Amino acid sequence: MIQTESIIKVIGEKMILKNITLNIVQGEATAIIGPNGAGKSTWLKIAAGLIKPTEGQVSLEGKQLKRDHYQRQQKIGYLGHQSFLYDHLTPAENLRFFANLYRVKDADKKISDLLEKVGLTFFKNEPVRSFSRGMIQRLAIARAILHEPEILLLDEPHTGLDQEASQILNEVILRSKANGVTIIMVTHDFPQVVKTCERVITFKNGRVCDDVRIKGNSTSWLRERYERQVMAQ
């Protein structure tokens, strides 16, 4: 379980997050949606340990962020706007580098399996600089799940992906969810939310304005609900 309690984040003179308290249950797939500048990505970065909140605390399985820090990071897989990949290295070399960082056992086999899962086996010896945006995103997904995290934090993961790559990503998300992985996904892509998530949290102006379970509802239901919440003054 991941909890953020009374999170406030101030950057410069602007308050980005205004007292956000959220509990995400283990094994739950949650989408964070909201207009640009609502604070979604900032909240996700705080949950990932990438930035520190001005006030409030993040807990993982009841333990605060500051304590047991490295064990906590080992449990998190983070996919941000940037891939964190080295352009001059091949996919296999990039994954091996991150496997070393995360002390992944039996890394070569896992790398080979992951490259196959994301459809990059054929390109495993090509440098990443020759890859398209979609291929880089696929490799970044492989990088994020390489160490088999218990919590997967995804920041707009479907951006720039074609149909095939979106399908691969959704399979990865659904397979991870079936294995009990907690998934938190910041996104603007409502159809993908309906396909992969069971809970939707809407951010607006640094606050949570809606928290709902999808329960088999359609994309249009989600869109209508979102517009009602976000457009309301």
Next chain:
Amino acid sequence: MSTMLIFSALVIVVFSFAFDPSNQAVSALIPGMIWIITVFAAILGLNRSFTAEQRNDHIHGFIVAPIDPSSVFLGKFIANFIFVLAVQLAAIPLLFLLFDFRVITIESIFYLAAIILLGTFGFVTTGTFLAAMSANSKSSEMLLPILLFPLATPVLIAAVQATRIVLLDLEKLSSAYSWMQLMAVYDLIFFAAGIILFEYILEV
């Protein structure tokens, strides 16, 4: 690395044409030249050591990984230190060769090596720390020398003075020891500060 080597070779060649190597007074410039080459070549490398990590936010990849932030500092420091030492290893013999500098003894070579290690260690420690600090700035290449100048001045003064003594005036070796002690203390303080404070530099 290749840019650093080419830059060092250029400086040496320019100096060898600017000053007459057959003039004995010119040998007094050699200690200063060694550290001019070191400083400028090191700044070239230091500037790139963190800006190279900016392209795909690799540093953020390190922050979310289960590793101690100080290990990133240590890795960058070791890489920069080795690169600068390699440049010195090529540049200093070339400098001596082009300036026909022969008064050197085995004893002074030993002391020179110790001074170069101590001085470079201190300069690269401070430089690595400040390079990480300035990497997020749009004008990082300009910012690094500005930040580095006041902080690196003590170790550079000590390095130049100690180098001058061991190359030109070995009788005043006790003074060289004092400068070396100053460098050792500087190295210790700034290395410890780098290890401890690096985590806060990475903070967004």
